[in-house]
Amino acid sequence: MGGKVQNQNLKGYIGEALKKLIDVNAYPGDLIEIEKPGTPKIAGILMPRYELEEKSTLIIKLSNGYNIGIKITPETKIRVLKKAVVKKGVAGAPAPLSELPKDLPNEKVLVIGTGGTIASRIDYETGAVKPSLEANEIIQAIPEIINYARLESEVILQIFSENMMPRYWERMAESIERAINRGYDGIIVAHGTDTLAYTAAALAFAFHKGLPIPIILTGAQRSSDRPSSDASFNLIASVITASKAPFAEVVVVMHGETGDTYALAHRGTRVRKMHSSRRDAFQSINDLPLAKVWPWTGKIEILNRKFQKRGEKDVLLENGFDEKVAIIKHYPGMDGELVDLLIDKGYHGIVIEGTGFGHVSDKAIDSIKRASESEIPVVITSQTIFGRVNLNVYSQGRKMLKAGAIPLEDMITEAAYAKLSWVLARTRNLKEVSKIMRTPLAGEMNKGHDLRYFPRWYHG
Amino acid sequence: MGGKVQNQNLKGYIGEALKKLIDVNAYPGDLIEIEKPGTPKIAGILMPRYELEEKSTLIIKLSNGYNIGIKITPETKIRVLKKAVVKKGVAGAPAPLSELPKDLPNEKVLVIGTGGTIASRIDYETGAVKPSLEANEIIQAIPEIINYARLESEVILQIFSENMMPRYWERMAESIERAINRGYDGIIVAHGTDTLAYTAAALAFAFHKGLPIPIILTGAQRSSDRPSSDASFNLIASVITASKAPFAEVVVVMHGETGDTYALAHRGTRVRKMHSSRRDAFQSINDLPLAKVWPWTGKIEILNRKFQKRGEKDVLLENGFDEKVAIIKHYPGMDGELVDLLIDKGYHGIVIEGTGFGHVSDKAIDSIKRASESEIPVVITSQTIFGRVNLNVYSQGRKMLKAGAIPLEDMITEAAYAKLSWVLARTRNLKEVSKIMRTPLAGEMNKGHDLRYFPRWYHG
Numbered sequence: 001m002g003g004k005v006q007n008q009n010l011k012g013y014i015g016e017a018l019k020k021l022i023d024v025n026a027y028p029g030d031l032i033e034i035e036k037p038g039t040p041k042i043a044g045i046l047m048p049r050y051e052l053e054e055k056s057t058l059i060i061k062l063s064n065g066y067n068i069g070i071k072i073t074p075e076t077k078i079r080v081l082k083k084a085v086v087k088k089g090v091a092g093a094p095a096p097l098s099e100l101p102k103d104l105p106n107e108k109v110l111v112i113g114t115g116g117t118i119a120s121r122i123d124y125e126t127g128a129v130k131p132s133l134e135a136n137e138i139i140q141a142i143p144e145i146i147n148y149a150r151l152e153s154e155v156i157l158q159i160f161s162e163n164m165m166p167r168y169w170e171r172m173a174e175s176i177e178r179a180i181n182r183g184y185d186g187i188i189v190a191h192g193t194d195t196l197a198y199t200a201a202a203l204a205f206a207f208h209k210g211l212p213i214p215i216i217l218t219g220a221q222r223s224s225d226r227p228s229s230d231a232s233f234n235l236i237a238s239v240i241t242a243s244k245a246p247f248a249e250v251v252v253v254m255h256g257e258t259g260d261t262y263a264l265a266h267r268g269t270r271v272r273k274m275h276s277s278r279r280d281a282f283q284s285i286n287d288l289p290l291a292k293v294w295p296w297t298g299k300i301e302i303l304n305r306k307f308q309k310r311g312e313k314d315v316l317l318e319n320g321f322d323e324k325v326a327i328i329k330h331y332p333g334m335d336g337e338l339v340d341l342l343i344d345k346g347y348h349g350i351v352i353e354g355t356g357f358g359h360v361s362d363k364a365i366d367s368i369k370r371a372s373e374s375e376i377p378v379v380i381t382s383q384t385i386f387g388r389v390n391l392n393v394y395s396q397g398r399k400m401l402k403a404g405a406i407p408l409e410d411m412i413t414e415a416a417y418a419k420l421s422w423v424l425a426r427t428r429n430l431k432e433v434s435k436i437m438r439t440p441l442a443g444e445m446n447k448g449h450d451l452r453y454f455p456r457w458y459h460g
Numbered sequence: 461m462g463g464k465v466q467n468q469n470l471k472g473y474i475g476e477a478l479k480k481l482i483d484v485n486a487y488p489g490d491l492i493e494i495e496k497p498g499t500p501k502i503a504g505i506l507m508p509r510y511e512l513e514e515k516s517t518l519i520i521k522l523s524n525g526y527n528i529g530i531k532i533t534p535e536t537k538i539r540v541l542k543k544a545v546v547k548k549g550v551a552g553a554p555a556p557l558s559e560l561p562k563d564l565p566n567e568k569v570l571v572i573g574t575g576g577t578i579a580s581r582i583d584y585e586t587g588a589v590k591p592s593l594e595a596n597e598i599i600q601a602i603p604e605i606i607n608y609a610r611l612e613s614e615v616i617l618q619i620f621s622e623n624m625m626p627r628y629w630e631r632m633a634e635s636i637e638r639a640i641n642r643g644y645d646g647i648i649v650a651h652g653t654d655t656l657a658y659t660a661a662a663l664a665f666a667f668h669k670g671l672p673i674p675i676i677l678t679g680a681q682r683s684s685d686r687p688s689s690d691a692s693f694n695l696i697a698s699v700i701t702a703s704k705a706p707f708a709e710v711v712v713v714m715h716g717e718t719g720d721t722y723a724l725a726h727r728g729t730r731v732r733k734m735h736s737s738r739r740d741a742f743q744s745i746n747d748l749p750l751a752k753v754w755p756w757t758g759k760i761e762i763l764n765r766k767f768q769k770r771g772e773k774d775v776l777l778e779n780g781f782d783e784k785v786a787i788i789k790h791y792p793g794m795d796g797e798l799v800d801l802l803i804d805k806g807y808h809g810i811v812i813e814g815t816g817f818g819h820v821s822d823k824a825i826d827s828i829k830r831a832s833e834s835e836i837p838v839v840i841t842s843q844t845i846f847g848r849v850n851l852n853v854y855s856q857g858r859k860m861l862k863a864g865a866i867p868l869e870d871m872i873t874e875a876a877y878a879k880l881s882w883v884l885a886r887t888r889n890l891k892e893v894s895k896i897m898r899t900p901l902a903g904e905m906n907k908g909h910d911l912r913y914f915p916r917w918y919h920g
Binding site for chain 1: 622625629717722733734735736738748761787790791792793798801805816818819821842844846856873911912918920
């Protein structure tokens, strides 16, 4: 069966690359060595392809887990160093660079697939990338993982994350609860990166009363058939975190910096996608990351000792999210019109991303008053991203408080939106909503400041 | 006259501090020395007060320009080292720490006051801060400025920046145009920090065809009667930039880092308030700052050589902003309702802060199509702040382009909003709007990338 799978996978290769692979009888999963005139030899595992634009290029995975593309010319020499190991129950798994462990580890980790770049490949019709691979196909491509855990996978959604909705958060929470009861040591949710931070916060609130194991959300900024893909790196780091981390929190595990050095585990209520394309786009806001995770050694280095410990609590899910919640970002000249429209349309709650300390214009304050009088909570975050809402410093802030605005301290907008959606599914009583919103439940709000929270800019 | 002004100013002091000041005949503007048992002597210029909460505290300005508060106990000793110099035409100016220059500099700089913390003090009725000081009162408190320029001031607005509106941008642009024609070497706009970045971008577009001198926007994160105020530091740096900088651009000059070392001059279309309260809250996004400005030596260090040179172009103002423009921030579960409401309410243009590469949900795409069909431009930025919109990578992006979405590359939301408001006041033709929005006019869009643009986070 392994042979057949390999044969099929070779079809993605074309031109000189295909010719040479056939010449030496090499298939995806084999450890091969490539020699080009004038450059050092390079060895790695031949990867399957899903038709890329570049012609006659081989993709190999290096021993550090990084995938690179090598252009094959007639002068290039290819040698097979080791054929793929095909074991029963690990269908199509390629040869690991190190020997397979004699006994598989005891830790059991579940990967829940929801879609996104981490499970995507190029669409031949349009040339664009669209979701298509199942999570378990990806896992098969990363043999290092079996050093850390017995992996299982389950695909519950196949969507890009811009189409994520609170109702899908509920479905994920249900799947996670069921999986916890089946006895996993950690659960990984593979998710599109665009709204991953919102989902992480939502799950953190749904499970804040009881979580015995870590729930890891991860994704990829570059798709898994691109040489610069971060899919494998993030998945290995996620498996290490899921199987070994001392915390039982909802965290996001993604590249920590541009290089392939370490990943970071960020608290789910404190993380934000801060760059459209960089692999280290995810960073902690107003908090320190929980841990550094080193995928090549399996080491977890704790950076932040404030966390819920593994195994201390039984699972307790409070599921349900209200979808009639909106975010409004304040801008110069904004009046109350947008808030009024949301009130008229029957929205149940509004997050306003105010300016600076959370301020809005005089005209918008009238609409906040109208919302509060209609028992519709209006919670306030700051569009500065870093820092803290404070409506007590300036007279404008005091007017807002009088109108009923609910200031959310140093909570980020993503967490505020997820929390408000979650709270409104429990109670619509304005006083209760306000009280719960201003009570920290899952590390989303802090009194303390730390100069290190603000990143350092390049100033020459 | 000087004596009378000083006498009145002393009234802000109370308790032991007032008693000791009367004992030694010291008034605001005098250089005094304070000696407390067990601590080194400290000298500085006694500052006027506007009734703070702390009792019996003196505020002095140190030789580095930093204001500090010192608690006065019965054991404290105060000595007057030098009385304030009161010169005709510089009413109430306190003694500079160094001798006054024999000849005032030739450079003429205008400070235009618009309100904000930089011109605010505590409101005794509510205990909160509200705008009240005129810009020229502030200037009088910072004698160092006369080493760099002959200063004049003009107050055109007295509002906090959350109440800023495009119509006020027009008024500022008019005042600036008139002032340029009167022959200043540089113009400073003192502005509240909350929406300062939007105003900076707006002015940059209004003057992009012709600006002979630098226009500096500055503000204060902490009010000028607080010991940690950044008002003086930012104003001195702004005066240096206005009088000497080699560029003729609209820039924002504010603290570069937490310490009182240097200020940064950021391009007006590339700057964002990134923290609610830090003095170095303003940072360049997707670009390098134009220059470092060192207030204690008057040095300007160029960091970015791409700029419009001083004196190369005559002033050419294209004024006018459309106020029917809105910003929408995409969130999970967002459908097209908000966009539809804006279309129905007769808005002329919409900025959508999409996720990641600029994506929105399937449902929102239908509404973008509806807007485009109604000749209402929908421009797309990214809520990741850093990076670049790219609607060509994923199928969702292609669908958005087909629906008429206008991707704004690496332009930040603040600049996109100001530019769309400015463009719509020139043309409502969708094709023309799209073309102008995607053509760089004032450094707001770049093809190039630079790893240094992304700040470095603390990771232990």
